[in-house]
Amino acid sequence: MRTVIGVMGSGHPLDAASEARARALGRLIAEAGFVLLTGGRAAGVMEACSAGAKEAGGLVVGVLPDTDAASASRHLDVAIRTGMGDARNVINVLSSDVVIALPGGAGTLSEVAHALKAGKPVIVLGWDPGPALRAAGRVLDAASPEEALALAREVLGR
Amino acid sequence: MRTVIGVMGSGHPLDAASEARARALGRLIAEAGFVLLTGGRAAGVMEACSAGAKEAGGLVVGVLPDTDAASASRHLDVAIRTGMGDARNVINVLSSDVVIALPGGAGTLSEVAHALKAGKPVIVLGWDPGPALRAAGRVLDAASPEEALALAREVLGR
Amino acid sequence: MRTVIGVMGSGHPLDAASEARARALGRLIAEAGFVLLTGGRAAGVMEACSAGAKEAGGLVVGVLPDTDAASASRHLDVAIRTGMGDARNVINVLSSDVVIALPGGAGTLSEVAHALKAGKPVIVLGWDPGPALRAAGRVLDAASPEEALALAREVLGR
Amino acid sequence: MRTVIGVMGSGHPLDAASEARARALGRLIAEAGFVLLTGGRAAGVMEACSAGAKEAGGLVVGVLPDTDAASASRHLDVAIRTGMGDARNVINVLSSDVVIALPGGAGTLSEVAHALKAGKPVIVLGWDPGPALRAAGRVLDAASPEEALALAREVLGR
Numbered sequence: 001m002r003t004v005i006g007v008m009g010s011g012h013p014l015d016a017a018s019e020a021r022a023r024a025l026g027r028l029i030a031e032a033g034f035v036l037l038t039g040g041r042a043a044g045v046m047e048a049c050s051a052g053a054k055e056a057g058g059l060v061v062g063v064l065p066d067t068d069a070a071s072a073s074r075h076l077d078v079a080i081r082t083g084m085g086d087a088r089n090v091i092n093v094l095s096s097d098v099v100i101a102l103p104g105g106a107g108t109l110s111e112v113a114h115a116l117k118a119g120k121p122v123i124v125l126g127w128d129p130g131p132a133l134r135a136a137g138r139v140l141d142a143a144s145p146e147e148a149l150a151l152a153r154e155v156l157g158r
Numbered sequence: 159m160r161t162v163i164g165v166m167g168s169g170h171p172l173d174a175a176s177e178a179r180a181r182a183l184g185r186l187i188a189e190a191g192f193v194l195l196t197g198g199r200a201a202g203v204m205e206a207c208s209a210g211a212k213e214a215g216g217l218v219v220g221v222l223p224d225t226d227a228a229s230a231s232r233h234l235d236v237a238i239r240t241g242m243g244d245a246r247n248v249i250n251v252l253s254s255d256v257v258i259a260l261p262g263g264a265g266t267l268s269e270v271a272h273a274l275k276a277g278k279p280v281i282v283l284g285w286d287p288g289p290a291l292r293a294a295g296r297v298l299d300a301a302s303p304e305e306a307l308a309l310a311r312e313v314l315g316r
Numbered sequence: 317m318r319t320v321i322g323v324m325g326s327g328h329p330l331d332a333a334s335e336a337r338a339r340a341l342g343r344l345i346a347e348a349g350f351v352l353l354t355g356g357r358a359a360g361v362m363e364a365c366s367a368g369a370k371e372a373g374g375l376v377v378g379v380l381p382d383t384d385a386a387s388a389s390r391h392l393d394v395a396i397r398t399g400m401g402d403a404r405n406v407i408n409v410l411s412s413d414v415v416i417a418l419p420g421g422a423g424t425l426s427e428v429a430h431a432l433k434a435g436k437p438v439i440v441l442g443w444d445p446g447p448a449l450r451a452a453g454r455v456l457d458a459a460s461p462e463e464a465l466a467l468a469r470e471v472l473g474r
Numbered sequence: 475m476r477t478v479i480g481v482m483g484s485g486h487p488l489d490a491a492s493e494a495r496a497r498a499l500g501r502l503i504a505e506a507g508f509v510l511l512t513g514g515r516a517a518g519v520m521e522a523c524s525a526g527a528k529e530a531g532g533l534v535v536g537v538l539p540d541t542d543a544a545s546a547s548r549h550l551d552v553a554i555r556t557g558m559g560d561a562r563n564v565i566n567v568l569s570s571d572v573v574i575a576l577p578g579g580a581g582t583l584s585e586v587a588h589a590l591k592a593g594k595p596v597i598v599l600g601w602d603p604g605p606a607l608r609a610a611g612r613v614l615d616a617a618s619p620e621e622a623l624a625l626a627r628e629v630l631g632r
Contacts, residue, residue: 001543004553059533067401067568072475077475077509077533078476078509078535079475079569081569082403082568083400083403083564083565084245084399084401084561085383085399085400086248086276086399087242087248087399087403089272090244090245091245091555091556091557091558091565095552095554095556105293106271106275106295107275109271109274109291109294110271110275113265113268114247116264117244118244127290128290129290130287130291131286131288132267132285132287133290137264159393160394162395193394217375225434225559230317234317235317235318235351235375236394237411238377239407239411241407241410241560241561242406243541243558245400245557245561248398248400249396249397249399249407252383252384253394253397253398402588402591402592403561403564405564405588406559406560406561406564421591422587422588422590422607422610423587425583425587425607426588429580430580430584433584434560445604446603449604452579452583
């Protein structure tokens with residue numbers, strides 16, 4: 001079984017710097033031989049990170065909220081279609097051996113919370129989830145995609 | 159169809175003041191004629207709030223993470239058994255016309271996030287979810303069960 | 317906690333006899349003091365059975381596939397909104413202490429299968445699920461709403 | 475995005491002929507360049523089919539009922555961990571572009587029903603789901619793994 005790194009973050013359009021950061025993170029994950037898992041949509045962090053992983057020849061799995069793949073990023077290898085709306089956020093984090101969270105809205109925050117609830121450390125890249133989420137589990141801070149990957153390796157022990 | 163107020167919060171043992179507050183809130187919800195919905199377990203806020211609502215003759219619905227009702231509060235009228243673990247947190251907030259959140263851990267924070275994602279205002283009673291969650295939707299602050307119910311009525315327009 | 321009888325069946329328009337049968341079943345369930353649980357929509361067996369239970373002053377809970385209650389029967393007391401599409405079929409049967417299935421299509425058949433998988437007997441009223449489903453668990457045959465309720469009582473031991 | 479063939483069937487120990495058939499089917503699916511998706515467990519059809527696909531160098535995705543991968547087949551490349559019990563059966567069929575069902579119990583029957591509900595044809599290999607399920611959608615009969623794959627290609631139009 002391959003090791004899966006889940007990347008969560010905004011589903012809204014990204015500014016150029018955020019887009020580049022998510023893309024670089026996807027590339028690093030793929031180059032390190034990990035599977036990238038995202039929420040699967042052709043939007044925001046999901047799209048940029050998947051594009052980066054695909055550029056580097058990685059395997060990309062998306063877990064979609066919908067019953068079909070109409071909203072899917074074209075960079076996915078496998079589209080898991082759940083038809084469960086935001087309940088798929090729970091699947092995203094359970095299916096990830098480690099979770100990296102980029103800035104996002106309520107959906108991303110729900111994923112951070114679910115990951116912590118499941119006892120999984122969350123690596124936050126470039127933002128602060130605040131004291132309430134930090135008190136709910138183990139949150140690690142990364143300032144760059146490189147540092148996020150290094151922390152992920154440390155958490156995974158490889 | 160009856161109006162449902164969902165109360166979320168810690169599933170861990172409560173101190174006396176927190177227990178009394180959750181119980182008082184349950185009583186107020188029932189006295190006002192609303193259905194109380196919780197995560198259904200015989201623990202923490204779920205148990206105390208359900209007990210309060212039941213004392214006041216209210217209707218109490220619990221949405222359980224398990225496939226059976228072994229973990230259910232004895233104060234429930236109806237036990238929705240989902241077998242979906244924490245994915246049931248999404249159901250808790252979607253099924254509530256308004257959500258009141260008491261202090262809790264990662265599970266409660268996931269419910270706050272899911273409620274905001276679904277466009278529902280969240281009334282927080284006696285704690286601070288922090289700037290990231292506040293930026294993700296409409297969060298209203300209550301200092302007492304009475305104020306929480308008043309805000310709930312305001313949100314519901316009745 | 318109150319005992320819940322789940323009634324499953326077609327979500328398509330019913331002929332007059334099927335409508336009357338579903339309505340009579342709802343009435344009997346309510347008169348016997350059980351909670352009626354259905355898939356919640358204002359259609360087919362869900363609507364007719366809920367109307368019958370409501371006429372008899374019963375408590376009616378609907379477990380909807382949607383994130384909101386737009387599709388809900390007006391006879392529901394409580395609308396559980398799952399946003400999980402057909403995955404809510406699993407919740408329907410897990411939340412029912414006994415399941416009665418009227419004629420239906422693929423959705424109803426999935427509910428029969430899930431109930432049997434969960435080890436719950438299924439009472440089929442007026443149709444034959446066939447040998448494959450019968451081999452998968454305990455299926456009881458009823459020829460009338462009265463017989464279905466009598467079998468339900470027997471299964472429940474009350 | 476790659477095309478996914480879902481294979482459903484018993485999670486109980488298989489006799490030698492059933493084991494060989496499931497394994498052969500997995501091999502054929504991988505050789506044809508399709509992704510194999512199963513319920514992911516190290517048991518019955520899931521295990522045998524995954525082993526066959528892996529022998530042929532295929533990509534194998536398992537959608538597990540559990541929150542972790544303890545029950546997973548060692549032949550999976552990616553373990554989707556849902557924590558949703560049998561509700562994951564819905565994900566299995568939604569995520570498959572075509573579904574092939576081998577003999578199984580209530581779980582398999584629920585998957586056949588959910589696939590038909592979602593408008594997906596189901597190829598049954600070596601058994602009869604009965605008239606009720608056949609009336610609920612499009613069921614195609616295959617007598618061998620080779621015929622099942624040929625029908626799958628036909629359904630997929632490739």
